[in-house]
Amino acid sequence: DVKVTQSSRYLVKRTGEKVFLECVQDMDHENMFWYRQDPGLGLRLIYFSYDVKMKEKGDIPEGYSVSREKKERFSLILESASTNQTSMYLCASSLLQYEQYFGPGTRLTVT
Amino acid sequence: RKEVEQDPGPFNVPEGATVAFNCTYSNSASQSFFWYRQDCRKEPKLLMSVYSSGNEDGRFTAQLNRASQYISLLIRDSKLSDSATYLCVVRSNQAGTALIFGKGTTLSVSS
Numbered sequence: 001d002v003k004v005t006q007s008s009r010y011l012v013k014r015t016g017e018k019v020f021l022e023c024v025q026d027m028d029h030e031n032m033f034w035y036r037q038d039p040g041l042g043l044r045l046i047y048f049s050y051d052v053k054m055k056e057k058g059d060i061p062e063g064y065s066v067s068r069e070k071k072e073r074f075s076l077i078l079e080s081a082s083t084n085q086t087s088m089y090l091c092a093s094s095l096l097q098y099e100q101y102f103g104p105g106t107r108l109t110v111t
Numbered sequence: 112r113k114e115v116e117q118d119p120g121p122f123n124v125p126e127g128a129t130v131a132f133n134c135t136y137s138n139s140a141s142q143s144f145f146w147y148r149q150d151c152r153k154e155p156k157l158l159m160s161v162y163s164s165g166n167e168d169g170r171f172t173a174q175l176n177r178a179s180q181y182i183s184l185l186i187r188d189s190k191l192s193d194s195a196t197y198l199c200v201v202r203s204n205q206a207g208t209a210l211i212f213g214k215g216t217t218l219s220v221s222s
Binding site for chain 2: 033040041042043045048058090097099100101102103104105
């Protein structure tokens with residue numbers, strides 16, 4: 001079975017802090033994705049990566065950056081957390097152009 | 112026009128009922144189609160891919176109408192455990208494209 005893990009299920013941070021969300025997949029997938037999910041807005045793509053050291057902006061990249069130094073790991077970075085970044089963050093991976101498999105999510109609260 | 116549109120519901124049905132969800136997509140170049148299921152406070156999980164000829168998996172049937180850019184999901188003999196949010200997902204096969212998620216349709220099955 002595909003397994004996608006995220007470093008934390010729940011996280012509370014203060015405004016202005018730098019926040020790292022880690023995602024690891026164990027199926028040698030080329031593609032990895034970061035989404036946020038908010039009530040009424042659905043899943044919105046923040047960034048994605050098709051290969052090591054490659055990254056592409058999604059629909060809402062502002063305030064975020066990513067890092068992919070190894071194939072299995074894709075990190076989302078909030079350079080200076082703000083309250084409007086309080087959300088559920090979901091990581092996903094996929095093999096080439098096939099379906100995506102999601103991690104359990106990180107519920108981030110910024111106070 | 113939104114890229115993937117779904118009726119948000121909620122759909123409230125009794126056990127044993129048949130229920131159908133519809134989804135429309137705006138990009139005629141879309142080539143891959145999926146239905147995902149998301150339980151409350153959980154990550155989305157692939158329910159089924161949708162093929163041009165239509166496909167069935169037990170009580171679930173998915174249909175695709177490319178001319179009308181329309182996808183459907185039919186659930187027969189609803190179970191309490193079918194209560195969830197169902198996400199319609201499409202992807203263009205153009206290089207560099209990610210999945211596009213609808214906002215989901217909520218189903219509640221009651222006894």
